[in-house]
Amino acid sequence: MGDGKTGLQLRSLIKKSGELEISLLNVATPEPAADEVVVRVEATPINPSDFGLLVGAADMTTAKASGTNEHPVITAKVPEAGMKAMAGRLDESMPVGNEGAGVVIKTGSSDAAKALMGKTVAMIGGAMYAQYRCLKVNECLPLPDGTTPAEGASCFVNPLTALGMTETMRREGHKALVHTAAASNLGQMLNKICLKDGIPLVNIVRSREQADILHKIGAKHVVDSSSPTFMDDLTGALTETGATLAFDAIGGGKLAGQILACMEIAINKTAKVYSRYGSNVHKQVYIYGGLDPRPVELNRTFGMAWGVGGWLLFPFLMKIGPVDGKRLRERVIDELKTTFASHYTKVVSLREALDPANIAIYAKRSTGEKFLINPNKGG
């Protein structure tokens, strides 16, 4: 561990020439202002939501390692077709890492800042892939005694996204949920919430192995999109649960439309009268991820009462306001070691995060693989 005055920070840069460069810089730690603290970051996850900023549209199968042992550099090609979407960030070296946890090693002069000295805190606000992070007191969440940084590293993105799904369900008048890529860390969390809160949940997975993961943690409705009976299985689960709201991490392809089509069939099983416009029951799919970058293809066989749209955590939190946001955060802290426990397959240092062998694993973004970076780990 360093002295806190300077530390390594991971940077991602996409050049106008079409090259991605990920590197480690030595940066000076800022002096904390009155309402700020400096945190020694000891745990920060690689979430799918970080991945977009970390590698952008680059093709990571072209990744090459260079630089020194002390300062490794990864470069990769960004395909021509991907460059348009990168326009806003070209030639700008960007820090990465939405959330993390660590120990407060220095504070500003305010009482609120001083009260955090030595505490283990969870953090949100970006630039967490760094040894030291200076940030505002209200961007920190003090963790209960006996909580390690690794246990608190994923306090925000996944837990609040999962709770955001059940909150959205209630606010928009639905009674049950559908979730895709459902064996993910987030999906397992959502299962625990739904089991605890008595919310029927239909899990859509892409393999038998993923179905097994969910059955083991008590999931009741699991349907496998790789099965030849997928549409019938899904319709059956929707009929049983009455789910009319889905959260979809996949995005591209036909899945969102298939979910709407099966919802409509399930609803019409109880319909008494023919309506040329389909049922009057509103069916909604929110796309919150993009595991499949292909276009969304909606074959409109589901009447006129439907919606598909983007869903993001931070606009959702803005919408519900600070009081409800606080209620959700408090629940996360209360159930941090049970409902909201995250599991990591590997803990790496910043340098190891730039090791091509590790990149090859986490760049696949496969369900079940999850890396945690400890920027103050040796190696």
Place this chain on the structure above:
Amino acid sequence: MGDGKTGLQLRSLIKKSGELEISLLNVATPEPAADEVVVRVEATPINPSDFGLLVGAADMTTAKASGTNEHPVITAKVPEAGMKAMAGRLDESMPVGNEGAGVVIKTGSSDAAKALMGKTVAMIGGAMYAQYRCLKVNECLPLPDGTTPAEGASCFVNPLTALGMTETMRREGHKALVHTAAASNLGQMLNKICLKDGIPLVNIVRSREQADILHKIGAKHVVDSSSPTFMDDLTGALTETGATLAFDAIGGGKLAGQILACMEIAINKTAKVYSRYGSNVHKQVYIYGGLDPRPVELNRTFGMAWGVGGWLLFPFLMKIGPVDGKRLRERVIDELKTTFASHYTKVVSLREALDPANIAIYAKRSTGEKFLINPNKGG
């Protein structure tokens, strides 16, 4: 004209065998209950929204005429692929016609019903392709003196849909509108409303001729999707107007996604900071028609703040409630001969509506062609 005791009624039937049959039945006119009246229907339009019930998924290029001169019958094949969506109406003979106008020839015993005797009224509620229609007083809208049934025949669907678009815009916090298939009867109405109310409107058309129609009635922003510069033209119009809400009659293909993509580019022209999730400004496309039955294809280059969904008049009216609904209907009556004037290319009898030569024209559903049925016209 008949005696009012029995009259012709158009029926549409799709058989389990995959055959559409359109025919004219002689039906007895019901005795009006206390709060009902019998109207001699003299004008009822063939709207796109009627067409779905009239021919369903049938392929009208296979249409054949049979029956007698008095009772003509049209049959056509429903392609195998279209039968699934017809499941709810198989072997059920259905009356057709959302709206119309005519003269009250008999009333129930209530004062409200008696007050309508002899009046020309506009009607909503289905089964209007008939010589006589018995319906509730509150399904009638008395027309001002000097208004003909033909002038009042399209009081509801198009005018309230067009007003529903500007109402939705205001309620959902947008400042300008986009409309597709914009040279339609409805599209021209929307232009008149927007010009009168000072709402910036971007009209998307599919040909130079349609653009000319709109320029002639004073439309300011008209872009042609058949032009090679379409995306740039649309982005320019969106930048000028700030439109972030579109109503799309086309449905299938890439158009909805192109509109969202151009909205995002227009919004980001003023953005100061890179966000990997795109702009925070919500962009919405409501699909209210299905001129193109292909799947909707959304190439998500427009960030995460977006929505695409179905929009239907009647659920919208339910949502805004009776007070606001009344306000919209009153405006339609006030401006019936100006803003909300409909133009018909041909007036036909019920028998003529079943003439293959006429079907060949209105089945094309081309912009600018609009038929009016007068069920009490000879012929």
